[in-house]
Amino acid sequence: MKKPETTNHKQETENRRFETNAIRNQLERTQYLEHSSPMFLTSSYVFEDAEDMRASFAEEKERNVYSRYSNPNTSEFVEKVCEMEGAEAGFAFASGMAAVFSTFAALLNSGDHILSARSVFGSTHSLYTNFFPKWNIETSFFEVDDLEGLEATIQPNTKIIYAESPTNPGVDVLDLEALGSIAKKHNLIFIVDNCFASPYLQQPIKFGADLVIHSGTKLMDGQGRVLAGVTVGKADMIEKIYRFSRITGPALSPFNAWVLSKSLETLAVRIDRHCENALKLAEFLENHPKVNWVKYPFLKSHPKYELAKKQMKAGGCVVAFEVNGGLQAGRKFFDSIKLLSLSANLGDSRSIVTHPASTTHSKLSEEERKKVGITDGMVRVSVGLEHINDIIADISQALE
Ligand SMILES: *Cc1c(COP(=O)(O)O)cnc(C)c1O
Numbered sequence: 001m002k003k004p005e006t007t008n009h010k011q012e013t014e015n016r017r018f019e020t021n022a023i024r025n026q027l028e029r030t031q032y033l034e035h036s037s038p039m040f041l042t043s044s045y046v047f048e049d050a051e052d053m054r055a056s057f058a059e060e061k062e063r064n065v066y067s068r069y070s071n072p073n074t075s076e077f078v079e080k081v082c083e084m085e086g087a088e089a090g091f092a093f094a095s096g097m098a099a100v101f102s103t104f105a106a107l108l109n110s111g112d113h114i115l116s117a118r119s120v121f122g123s124t125h126s127l128y129t130n131f132f133p134k135w136n137i138e139t140s141f142f143e144v145d146d147l148e149g150l151e152a153t154i155q156p157n158t159k160i161i162y163a164e165s166p167t168n169p170g171v172d173v174l175d176l177e178a179l180g181s182i183a184k185k186h187n188l189i190f191i192v193d194n195c196f197a198s199p200y201l202q203q204p205i206k207f208g209a210d211l212v213i214h215s216g217t218k219l220m221d222g223q224g225r226v227l228a229g230v231t232v233g234k235a236d237m238i239e240k241i242y243r244f245s246r247i248t249g250p251a252l253s254p255f256n257a258w259v260l261s262k263s264l265e266t267l268a269v270r271i272d273r274h275c276e277n278a279l280k281l282a283e284f285l286e287n288h289p290k291v292n293w294v295k296y297p298f299l300k301s302h303p304k305y306e307l308a309k310k311q312m313k314a315g316g317c318v319v320a321f322e323v324n325g326g327l328q329a330g331r332k333f334f335d336s337i338k339l340l341s342l343s344a345n346l347g348d349s350r351s352i353v354t355h356p357a358s359t360t361h362s363k364l365s366e367e368e369r370k371k372v373g374i375t376d377g378m379v380r381v382s383v384g385l386e387h388i389n390d391i392i393a394d395i396s397q398a399l400e
Helices: 018-024 050-057 072-085 096-107 122-135 176-185 235-248 254-265 267-286 305-311 326-336 366-371 388-399
Strands: 089-093 113-117 138-142 158-164 189-193 211-215 229-233 291-295 318-323 352-354 378-382
Touching (some): 072 229, 096 189, 113 122, 267 291
Parallel strands (some): 158 189
Antiparallel strands (some): 352 378
C-alpha cells in the first residue's frame, strides 16, 4: 500500500525532527476541527455513486473501502512508523506475530529457504520449525558471531535473511550493515525485527534492511494495553504483503491503531527514560556479588559495545543477567520480587522480570537454549518507567 494521503502534510515534514513528526503527522482535520485525531470505528465506507463504486473496486482511486484493507486510523499509525523508520510504505497487523507470519507468507513460495539468526523471538522460531515445513519452506540458522560463515550457507533457493538486534533475551547485537551488504550482494531480502530497539533508537533501513517488522505491543504502545504489529519498507515488497493481507485478514483494529498513534507521540521521551533506567540498573548489577554476569548493549563490558554505539542511539530497555546458584537461586529470586511484575511481556512502563528458560523460550530444547545463551539462572528485566531507586531496591532485596 502506498503511503496514505490522509495525513496532514501542510507543513514540510523533511526538516522536522523525529519527536515533532511523531506528534504532528496526524489525520487531516474533519469538519469538527478536532485537535487530536478522532477514532474511525467503521468497518466500511460509502460510495458517492455507481461510478465511484466501480472505480473504487477497480482500485483506480486510493481510498478507504473496507477496514480489512485500510482505515484512517491504521493509515495514520503506518504513516508515523514509515516516517520514523525512513520507509516507503507499510501495513499494520493485529499483532507482531501476524506481521512476522504475513510478511514471510506473502514473499515466499513453497521450496524457498530462509536464513535466520538463531536468536529470534520464540514464536518466530516456532514458525520456522513447526509450521513452515508444512509448506516446504526450510530455515537454517546462523550464529550472531559467525557472519563470515554466513555466505557459505546461502543456497540457490535462499530468499530471505532474517535477524533481530538486540536479540531476545540475550541482548546480543548483530552487525546490521554487514548483514545488509551480504543480502544485497546475493540479491536476498533482508528483514529486521526492530522490536527491541524501536525506531527511536535504531533504523535498520539505513543499514540495508529491505523490510522492518515491529511488535507494536512492546515499546511502541509501551503501556501494556494493545496487541499490534507493523511491517514497513520497500514499496514493491509492501505491495505483495498488502495483497496477501487484504485477503487473509490480519489487519489491525482501528481502535488499537488509534491507541498506538497516541503512544507514538510519547515514544521518544519514554524511551529516553527506559534507557537511562536500564543503564543504571545494569551498572548496579555489574557490581553485585550475587550476579555472575550482566548484559546490556551500552555497558562497556558488552562484547559488541562499539557496534551497539554505532547502530543505536541508546541501549534499550532490556537487561539480562545471571543469578549465581542456577535454577534454585533463580526461582528464589523470582519468588522474592515485590514491586516488579513477573510477566512475559516487555517494553512496558511497568518493569517486568522474566525467566526465559521456563517461559518465552521453554519450547526450545535445552540444547537450542544453550546455543542462544539462555541459562537456567538467567533473568531478563524489561526496565520500566518507575523511579530507578525503587527498581534497584526491589531487585537488590530479591538478590539478598
Ligand atoms: C513480542 C515480540 C514479537 C511478537 O509480537 P506480538 O505482538 O506478541 O505478536 C515479535 N518479535 C519480538 C522481538 C518480540 O519481542
